[in-house]
Amino acid sequence: MSNSLNYSYEQLKRFCMDAFPKFGYDKESAEIITDVLLLADLYGIESHGTQRLVRYYKDIVKGLINVEAKPEIVFETPVSAVIDGHDGIGQVIAHKATKLAIEKAKKSGIAVVTVKNSTHYGIAGYYAKMACDEGLIGISVTNTTAIMVPTYGKKAMLGSNPFAIACPADPCDFFFDASTTVVTRGKLEVYNKLDKPLHDGWAIDDTGKGSTDAAKVLGCISAATGGGILPLGGISEDSGSHKGYGYAMFVELFSSILSGGLTSDMTNKGGKGGICHGFIVIDPKIFGDPAAIKAHLSEFLNKLRNSPKAEGQTRIYTHGEKEKEAYADRMKNGINVNVNTVAEMRDLAEYLKMDVVDYLGEEATKIKGKKSIYG
Amino acid sequence: MSNSLNYSYEQLKRFCMDAFPKFGYDKESAEIITDVLLLADLYGIESHGTQRLVRYYKDIVKGLINVEAKPEIVFETPVSAVIDGHDGIGQVIAHKATKLAIEKAKKSGIAVVTVKNSTHYGIAGYYAKMACDEGLIGISVTNTTAIMVPTYGKKAMLGSNPFAIACPADPCDFFFDASTTVVTRGKLEVYNKLDKPLHDGWAIDDTGKGSTDAAKVLGCISAATGGGILPLGGISEDSGSHKGYGYAMFVELFSSILSGGLTSDMTNKGGKGGICHGFIVIDPKIFGDPAAIKAHLSEFLNKLRNSPKAEGQTRIYTHGEKEKEAYADRMKNGINVNVNTVAEMRDLAEYLKMDVVDYLGEEATKIKGKKSIYG
Numbered sequence: 001m002s003n004s005l006n007y008s009y010e011q012l013k014r015f016c017m018d019a020f021p022k023f024g025y026d027k028e029s030a031e032i033i034t035d036v037l038l039l040a041d042l043y044g045i046e047s048h049g050t051q052r053l054v055r056y057y058k059d060i061v062k063g064l065i066n067v068e069a070k071p072e073i074v075f076e077t078p079v080s081a082v083i084d085g086h087d088g089i090g091q092v093i094a095h096k097a098t099k100l101a102i103e104k105a106k107k108s109g110i111a112v113v114t115v116k117n118s119t120h121y122g123i124a125g126y127y128a129k130m131a132c133d134e135g136l137i138g139i140s141v142t143n144t145t146a147i148m149v150p151t152y153g154k155k156a157m158l159g160s161n162p163f164a165i166a167c168p169a170d171p172c173d174f175f176f177d178a179s180t181t182v183v184t185r186g187k188l189e190v191y192n193k194l195d196k197p198l199h200d201g202w203a204i205d206d207t208g209k210g211s212t213d214a215a216k217v218l219g220c221i222s223a224a225t226g227g228g229i230l231p232l233g234g235i236s237e238d239s240g241s242h243k244g245y246g247y248a249m250f251v252e253l254f255s256s257i258l259s260g261g262l263t264s265d266m267t268n269k270g271g272k273g274g275i276c277h278g279f280i281v282i283d284p285k286i287f288g289d290p291a292a293i294k295a296h297l298s299e300f301l302n303k304l305r306n307s308p309k310a311e312g313q314t315r316i317y318t319h320g321e322k323e324k325e326a327y328a329d330r331m332k333n334g335i336n337v338n339v340n341t342v343a344e345m346r347d348l349a350e351y352l353k354m355d356v357v358d359y360l361g362e363e364a365t366k367i368k369g370k371k372s373i374y375g
Numbered sequence: 376m377s378n379s380l381n382y383s384y385e386q387l388k389r390f391c392m393d394a395f396p397k398f399g400y401d402k403e404s405a406e407i408i409t410d411v412l413l414l415a416d417l418y419g420i421e422s423h424g425t426q427r428l429v430r431y432y433k434d435i436v437k438g439l440i441n442v443e444a445k446p447e448i449v450f451e452t453p454v455s456a457v458i459d460g461h462d463g464i465g466q467v468i469a470h471k472a473t474k475l476a477i478e479k480a481k482k483s484g485i486a487v488v489t490v491k492n493s494t495h496y497g498i499a500g501y502y503a504k505m506a507c508d509e510g511l512i513g514i515s516v517t518n519t520t521a522i523m524v525p526t527y528g529k530k531a532m533l534g535s536n537p538f539a540i541a542c543p544a545d546p547c548d549f550f551f552d553a554s555t556t557v558v559t560r561g562k563l564e565v566y567n568k569l570d571k572p573l574h575d576g577w578a579i580d581d582t583g584k585g586s587t588d589a590a591k592v593l594g595c596i597s598a599a600t601g602g603g604i605l606p607l608g609g610i611s612e613d614s615g616s617h618k619g620y621g622y623a624m625f626v627e628l629f630s631s632i633l634s635g636g637l638t639s640d641m642t643n644k645g646g647k648g649g650i651c652h653g654f655i656v657i658d659p660k661i662f663g664d665p666a667a668i669k670a671h672l673s674e675f676l677n678k679l680r681n682s683p684k685a686e687g688q689t690r691i692y693t694h695g696e697k698e699k700e701a702y703a704d705r706m707k708n709g710i711n712v713n714v715n716t717v718a719e720m721r722d723l724a725e726y727l728k729m730d731v732v733d734y735l736g737e738e739a740t741k742i743k744g745k746k747s748i749y750g
Contacts, residue, residue: 075662075663077484077661078483078484079454079483079484079485079661080484080485080661080662082662082663108453108454108483109452109453109454109455110454110455110485110486110487111485112485112657112661112662114662137628149685150679150682150691151691151692152684152685152688152690152691152692153679153682153683153684153685153688153691154683154684154685154686155682155683157678157679157682165621165625165628167628167632174624174628176621176624176625178615178617178618178621180618182608182614182615183613183615199613199614201614204685207685207686208683208684208685208686208687208688209685209686226683232607232608232615232618232619233557233607233608233615234614238558238574239557239574239576239609240553240557240558240607240608240619242553242692242694243553243555243607244607244615245694246540246551246553246694247622249549249551249693249694250540250551252675253512253540253542253549253672256671256675257542257668257671257672257675258659258662258668259662260662260663260667260668260671263675263678265675265678282487284633286452286454286455286487287450287455287457287487287489287633287634287635288450288457288635292635293632293633293635296631296632296635297628297632300627300631300632300638300640303532303638303640304525304528304532307525307528307530307532308528308529308530308583308601309527309528309529309583310524310527310528310529310579310582310583310584311529311582311583311584312583313527313528313583315527316525316526316527316528317526317527317617318624319617319620319621319624
């Protein structure tokens with residue numbers, strides 16, 4: 001039996017759009033959350049797609065996410081704002097913050113909006129893309145639960161702290177979205193399931209020594225006994241560990257520091273998320289003709305793609321191509337959803353009194369998923 | 376015999392301040408160039424200090440650097456500017472661009488100034504520090520001669536493309552300045568001199584395969600036959616190669632793309648430098664009370680330094696501490712200048728009709744340096 005079921009984008013959208021209002025969201029908010037989640041699935045970033053549905057619901061039940069919260073602008077200038085998310089759901093808060101940054105950038109040329117007291121906002125790139133879709137340059141960063149160990153430390157003090165940037169280009173926008181850790185926790189989980197040893201330079205255990213034992217490292221992280229994932233650049237300065245650590249600090253600066261919110265080490269503790277984001281939007285017209293700038297970037301991306309390949313390689317990607325191709329493929333051929341995720345969605349549907357067969361098909365009823373958390 | 380001679384900061388400053396006017400610079404320009412060069416030595420980034428003196432002179436003689444050039448603002452808004460460097464020396468152009476960005480940021484809260492047709496500007500961090508010294512957040516990026524191979528390519532298409540950011544903090548400002556390559560060319564040269572094998576994931580040869588042979592890789596780079604240094608993250612996406620490549624693109628975007636200048640692959644060709652820079656300056660007051668923001672960052676940096684150390688490690692650095700300590704040490708104990716550099720300075724002094732013994736001491740006359748290029 002396949003380990004996934006295939007759903008069309010429309011099917012998954014219908015599910016989410018009917019489920020989120022049952023969580024307590026109005027239609028506009030449900031649309032935003034659904035759009036962020038499904039773009040992750042369409043872009044091939046499954047860890048941040050429908051797979052997260054249950055986690056969001058759990059966070060709502062636990063009170064970590066406050067459904068009633070309305071994000072509030074607590075400080076503002078023509079080129080900036082600080083938003084207090086009041087513990088609402090990250091996507092709705094981040095969407096509002098990005099819209100505000102776009103509005104301000106259209107007027108002033110550039111704007112930075114920071115956010116405190118938010119929660120997980122999905123893929124960082126979604127908000128960078130929002131700006132890009134309007135012909136602007138978008139940057140989106142967020143801190144997260146601490147999982148990254150600073151160079152020569154052994155306690156996770158920084159989040160996976162992703163940084164995303166998008167800029168219009170032909171035939172494919174430049175779109176870069178990545179954690180500042182060397183790998184994500186999701187990758188460790190995949191290696192653990194496959195019983196594969198981790199690569200050197202990915203993670204350390206609770207003594208601070210490099211470890212290739214996925215189960216051990218994940219255990220250390222869960223128990224918060226020390227250990228964690230290394231910065232991009234690995235375990236020592238020789239391979240650039242201090243650089244990944246530096247980029248993570250850049251993210252922390254534009255999220256928690258400039259919003260006056262919680263730093264990664266203090267987030268998701270004691271029933272409070274406290275996640276912080278930052279959004280930078282720039283209108284290229286403040287540097288000249290936007291069409292010329294777009295053409296200049298497009299030409300360089302094209303040169304990169306067409307530059308000589310290493311032996312055994314057939315393609316050099318520019319950032320955003322993989323996502324664009326995954327999107328086209330999944331809109332045409334559907335989205336493969338892992339059976340465990342389908343089981344979670346089935347149990348969630350039952351709990352929310354949604355018709356499982358109608359939303360997820362006959363097959364969804366036959367899956368032996370993990371025991372439901374909704375019992 | 377020691378491989379270096381020790382000079383006080385004042386001695387080196389006097390040498391530079393008297394040499395640069397003989398290159399054709401006025402006092403103000405000589406001061407800027409000297410200050411950028413010597414901050415590199417004081418910060419322990421010797422590759423960008425007095426070691427570069429001869430290279431600058433050679434570039435002037437070759438016509439790559441035009442001493443007479445005056446940087447010109449070719450596009451401007453209240454929050455931005457594009458400067459054409461007209462092939463002048465990078466430090467003078469970058470200093471003007473940063474001053475302009477600081478002025479604009481003080482008025483508008485934030486500003487971005489990009490630069491085209493410049494040349495090597497020294498350490499990226501100098502300009503970030505200029506903003507930081509005025510209580511602002513400074514970001515400085517530059518493209519360079521192509522030396523970085525994009526992930527799965529074999530031809531250098533991007534520069535070392537350093538990214539620097541500085542932000543006020545107590546007791547030590549946050550100061551991060553690093554290339555987006557995994558290591559610098561300078562490091563390869565050091566390993567070559569020591570006959571040490573390179574680490575895996577640092578460089579590839581002209582077939583695009585990883586190579587630990589420093590001489591071979593350096594030969595490939597010089598001959599421009601393919602090969603080069605890998606992005607931060609190494610040779611494959613497993614270790615995050617696409618991330619370092621992404622940060623290099625971020626740098627390219629804010630330097631060459633937004634200035635309409637030459638991308639790294641086109642710089643330093645046919646007698647033209649064409650280097651591009653970018654400077655972002657943000658006044659923290661657009662997010663609230665600057666003192667509170669500074670205190671918030673200072674507290675987090677302090678927590679990082681005091682977090683548990685990995686076994687065998689005694690210290691976790693935050694970015695900027697090493698530079699601050701090197702600075703204090705060198706102001707007190709002097710700067711050790713490699714004998715080859717001293718020999719170059721001696722030959723340069725003779726060529727410029729400066730009194731070698733007066734400027735560099737009796738010892739400088741006894742060094743058997745490389746054959747002078749001025750002889």
